[in-house]
Amino acid sequence: DVVMTQSPLSLPVTLGQPASISCRSSQSLVHSDGNTYLNWFHQRPGQSPRRLIYKVSNRDSGVPDRFSGSGSGTDFTLKISRVEAEDVGIYYCMQGTHWPPTFGQGTWVDIK
Amino acid sequence: EVQLVESGGALVQPGGSLRLSCAASGFTFSSYWMSWVRQAPGKGLEWVANIKEDGSLQNYVDSVKGRFTISRDNAKNSLYLQMNSPTAEDTAVYYCVRGGGRGVSDPWGQGTLVTVSS
Numbered sequence: 001d002v003v004m005t006q007s008p009l010s011l012p013v014t015l016g017q018p019a020s021i022s023c024r025s026s027q028s029l030v031h032s033d034g035n036t037y038l039n040w041f042h043q044r045p046g047q048s049p050r051r052l053i054y055k056v057s058n059r060d061s062g063v064p065d066r067f068s069g070s071g072s073g074t075d076f077t078l079k080i081s082r083v084e085a086e087d088v089g090i091y092y093c094m095q096g097t098h099w100p101p102t103f104g105q106g107t108w109v110d111i112k
Numbered sequence: 113e114v115q116l117v118e119s120g121g122a123l124v125q126p127g128g129s130l131r132l133s134c135a136a137s138g139f140t141f142s143s144y145w146m147s148w149v150r151q152a153p154g155k156g157l158e159w160v161a162n163i164k165e166d167g168s169l170q171n172y173v174d175s176v177k178g179r180f181t182i183s184r185d186n187a188k189n190s191l192y193l194q195m196n197s198p199t200a201e202d203t204a205v206y207y208c209v210r211g212g213g214r215g216v217s218d219p220w221g222q223g224t225l226v227t228v229s230s
Contacts (some may be wrong), residue, residue, distance in 0.1 A: 013116040048207055049157065050218070052217075054217070092157060094157070096212075096215070
């Protein structure tokens, strides 16, 4: 299975400041169809995960533009330009290129 | 509004059986792959199984192959997961997800808790 490795695993941030999470895969996530199926999810405590970003850099409907995704191949990043209180929770990267889809360990983002 | 509502989670004995259900609404169910994803208490996420739009193809993670069966009823807009011979390692919240994991992978239902214990 493809191993997804996130860093850091814990990220205390100051409100209004930027935050960045790295995700690396053990294999290239470029599919034979040319797409790179790398998603980012956010899970608030006690809630189910919600997808924020799909195919590396596409924001889902309703996701604020302070969230952005980038990367290619095996190296990916989620950035929050200015952290707000509602952004606390766990962020997961997930690859869908290879079966089975696999997730990173999660990055816990909280407010300092 | 797209909605996925899981049910059927319970306390089950090791070696027993359990069937989870997911009722879908707000979209054309028969046009989407569907999946089950689980999250053990305090742990990360694991994709369990997916099923093609017409039910003709299913994929399973190795840890459940031969024990779990994913199925669907497009006439009832429903997804199922039959869990046979569960072990303590199958204890988790099970989420119903629209999509197969490669393309669409959203939204997720609220989850249903399965506890395997004697």
